Structures are given as structure tokens and as C-alpha cells.
Amino acid sequence: MLPLGLYLHIPFCRSRCSYCDFNTYVGMEDLYEPYVRALCREIRAAGQSPHLLIFSAAPRPHAATIFFGGGTPSILQPAQLGEAIRACRETFDLPGDAEITVECNPGTIDLRYLRALRSEGVNRLSYGAQSADPGELKLLGREHGFADVIAAVEASRAAGFDNISFDLIFGLPHQSLDAWRRTLNAALPLQPDHMSLYALTVERGTPLHDWVRRGDVPWPDPDAAADMYDLAEDVLGEAGYVHYEISNWCKPGRACAHNLIYWRNEPYFGFGPGAHSSSIRRRWWNVRRPADYIARIGRRESVEMGAEDIDERTSRGETMVMGLRLLQEGVTYARFAQRHGVEMRDMFGEQLRAGQEKGLLELLPDRARLTLKGRFLSNQVMTTFV
Numbered sequence: 001m002l003p004l005g006l007y008l009h010i011p012f013c014r015s016r017c018s019y020c021d022f023n024t025y026v027g028m029e030d031l032y033e034p035y036v037r038a039l040c041r042e043i044r045a046a047g048q049s050p051h052l053l054i055f056s057a058a059p060r061p062h063a064a065t066i067f068f069g070g071g072t073p074s075i076l077q078p079a080q081l082g083e084a085i086r087a088c089r090e091t092f093d094l095p096g097d098a099e100i101t102v103e104c105n106p107g108t109i110d111l112r113y114l115r116a117l118r119s120e121g122v123n124r125l126s127y128g129a130q131s132a133d134p135g136e137l138k139l140l141g142r143e144h145g146f147a148d149v150i151a152a153v154e155a156s157r158a159a160g161f162d163n164i165s166f167d168l169i170f171g172l173p174h175q176s177l178d179a180w181r182r183t184l185n186a187a188l189p190l191q192p193d194h195m196s197l198y199a200l201t202v203e204r205g206t207p208l209h210d211w212v213r214r215g216d217v218p219w220p221d222p223d224a225a226a227d228m229y230d231l232a233e234d235v236l237g238e239a240g241y242v243h244y245e246i247s248n249w250c251k252p253g254r255a256c257a258h259n260l261i262y263w264r265n266e267p268y269f270g271f272g273p274g275a276h277s278s279s280i281r282r283r284w285w286n287v288r289r290p291a292d293y294i295a296r297i298g299r300r301e302s303v304e305m306g307a308e309d310i311d312e313r314t315s316r317g318e319t320m321v322m323g324l325r326l327l328q329e330g331v332t333y334a335r336f337a338q339r340h341g342v343e344m345r346d347m348f349g350e351q352l353r354a355g356q357e358k359g360l361l362e363l364l365p366d367r368a369r370l371t372l373k374g375r376f377l378s379n380q381v382m383t384t385f386v
């Protein structure tokens with residue numbers, strides 16, 4: 001049985017960033033306490049879920065990681081996050097040293113908070129740093145400055161955290177290559193163990209979308225974003241980071257264990273409003289609004305809003321599409337065969353050969369992975385498998 005990844009959604013933020021289209025809400029402080037109770041009930045109820053029988057008949061199925069995402073998980077008190085961790089440990093068999101990540105907003109936490117979080121068993125922090133440039137942070141609607149990131153990292157280290165990740169965004173309107181270099185150079189001395197770098201996408205329904213549509217702010221330039229990605233590749237490579245996934249770099253041995261579950265197309269359970277889950281054969285997702293979620297849990301009703309069955313052919317394609325995002329690991333023949341009971345080269349021989357001939361795929365003795373050229377044309381490669 002493959003161990004599960006457990007995702008816990010915290011759908012609250014203090015303010016709304018200009019580019020954000022995540023399932024998160026401001027001004028719902030009254031719901032924090034009932035929400036945590038509802039979340040713990042959903043987690044405990046999952047122990048009796050028929051979906052779990054697919055994995056194991058054991059009283060407590062094996063899980064490998066917990067990831068608090070949002071929203072802003074650090075908006076809750078450490079004791080509230082600790083309650084949810086205890087609900088996970090009661091319901092699932094988690095190793096003592098399981099990776100437990102909390103996404104944090106710099107500027108909203110201090111040493112006392114971080115010490116308490118550490119004592120609740122959290123061992124990995126992911127900071128939404130985004131940029132070191134005050135003007136860019138303002139455009140993004142972030143409430144913190146880069147000085148807050150520095151203070152948060154120092155406090156985190158003092159509290160005993162030795163696994164810290166940063167999110168940074170590039171390809172912003174008006175952003176120059178030099179400005180992006182300055183952000184990278186500001187982040188590196190803080191020695192993050194992991195960095196996730198995302199190109200800005202302008203999502204419909206966000207204030208940023210309105211601004212660019214009105215012409216107040218220029219559309220992000222994809223060529224400039226490509227140059228910034230190349231620069232990050234060079235700068236982070238020189239600093240000793242491994243580029244292990246299309247958007248993620250880490251110090252050796254510090255890949256995000258939770259996200260590896262997604263990229264390896266392994267099962268995960270998501271808890272909270274809008275959270276998605278995936279078992280071997282089925283995907284399902286929860287109602288989106290926190291009040292609706294809490295009310296349904298209170299009435300002991302299902303919070304599932306939708307579901308789809310995944311046929312074996314689709315699942316095999318997804319293993320390739322997700323796995324090829326892993327630039328070093330790729331998709332190993334052994335893992336594919338173990339997961340699907342069929343050899344990758346029998347199933348996708350034609351696609352693998354075509355990708356190799358075009359110089360987009362590298363077929364090693366034990367795995368297939370993207371070449372350097374394939375990384376830039378990854379969409380073209382991925383579509384051949386679906």
C-alpha cells in the first residue's frame with residue numbers, strides 16, 4: 001500500500017493579494033474555532049471512509065506527510081494546528097518524523113509562535129516571500145516587506161526549524177531582469193532549504209486582471225519571464241541547489257516529500273473546503289465555502305461536492321505527465337510497473353521513441369526524463385501521453 005499524503009486547507013487570510021484566486025476568505029475570524037473543530041471531525045471521519053478500504057484494511061492506514069496550505073495556515077494558533085495534527089495521528093499511521101509543513105505569511109509570526117508550532121510537531125515551514133522589491137510586493141498586495149522575511153527566517157532557525165522553503169514570483173509587470181536578480185540574491189543569504197519559483201499568471205476575477213485589462217498595468221511579458229527562469233536556473237545552480245522539479249529547487253535531500261506524492265501520482269487525501277483527494281481510481285473534492293463546510297459537518301452530512309472515476313489508461317498518462325515534471329527522477333520504469341502493473345515501454349513505447357528522436361526525452365537504463373530542450377517544450381511532450 002502506498003502511504004497517503006494529507007493536505008489540510010486553511011481557507012482564511014488577513015487580506016486578499018491582488019493576484020490571488022485561491023479558495024480563501026478574509027474577515028471570517030469568527031469561524032476559526034468552529035472551523036478547526038469541523039476539520040478535525042472530517043479527518044477522523046475519513047478513518048471510516050470506504051475510499052480508505054482501497055488502500056488498506058488496517059485500522060489506521062499509513063500516511064507519510066501533512067501539509068497545511070491555504071489561505072494562510074499561520075493565521076491560526078499553534079494549538080489549533082496541533083489539534084488537527086493530533087486528529088491526523090489518531091486516524092492515520094504517521095511516522096514520528098513525518099514531514100509536517102505549514103505555509104506561513106512573513107510578518108504575522110514571532111519567535112514565541114514558532115516555538116509553539118515546533119512543539120506541536122511541525123518541522124517544515126513554507127514562507128510566501130514572493131519578492132524582495134517593495135514596489136513589487138505592493139503591486140502583489142502583500143502586506144509584508146522583505147525585512148519581515150529576514151526576521152521570520154531568523155526566528156524560525158532560533159525556534160529549531162531546519163527545513164525552510166520560500167515561494168518567489170517572477171515575470172511581474174514592470175519587473176526587470178536585474179530586479180529579479182536582486183530578489184534571488186536577497187533570498188540566497190537566508191539559506192532557504194527549498195525554493196518554489198512561480199511565473200505570475202493573471203487570473204480572471206482578480207484585481208490584477210482588472211488592472212491589466214484597463215491598461216493601468218502591462219500584461220506580463222512571457223519572453224521576459226523565460227529569461228528570468230533561465231537566470232534562476234544559473235543563479236540557484238551556482239549556489240548548490242538541485243533543480244528537481246520544473247518550478248522547484250532544493251538543497252540536496254530537501255525535496256518536498258508531500259509534493260513528491262502529487263508528482264509521483266500517488267494517493268492523497270485533502271481536508272477542508274475546496275480540498276481535492278485522489279485514490280487509486282477516484283478523485284473527489286469538497287464544498288468550497290467554509291460556512292457551508294462547517295454546517296454540513298455539523299449535520300454529519302458529506303462535504304463531498306463532486307467526484308470522477310479515473311480509468312487505468314488515464315491514470316497511466318497522468319503518471320507520465322506528473323512524473324516528467326521531476327527533472328532528475330523523471331518516471332522510473334520500476335515505479336511505473338509497480339504502480340500500474342504494466343511496463344512503461346510497452347504502454348508508451350511510441351511516445352517515448354518519438355520524444356527521444358526529437359531530443360525532448362532522455363531514456364536512461366532505469367527511467368525516462370525530460371532533456372534540457374524538453375523542459376522548454378514540456379507541454380508538447382506531456383500532451384503525447386494523455
Ligand code: SF4
Pocket residue numbers: 012013015016017020021022024070071072105128
Ligand atoms: S496570502 Fe496567499 S492565499 Fe492569502 S490572499 Fe495572498 S496569495 Fe492568496
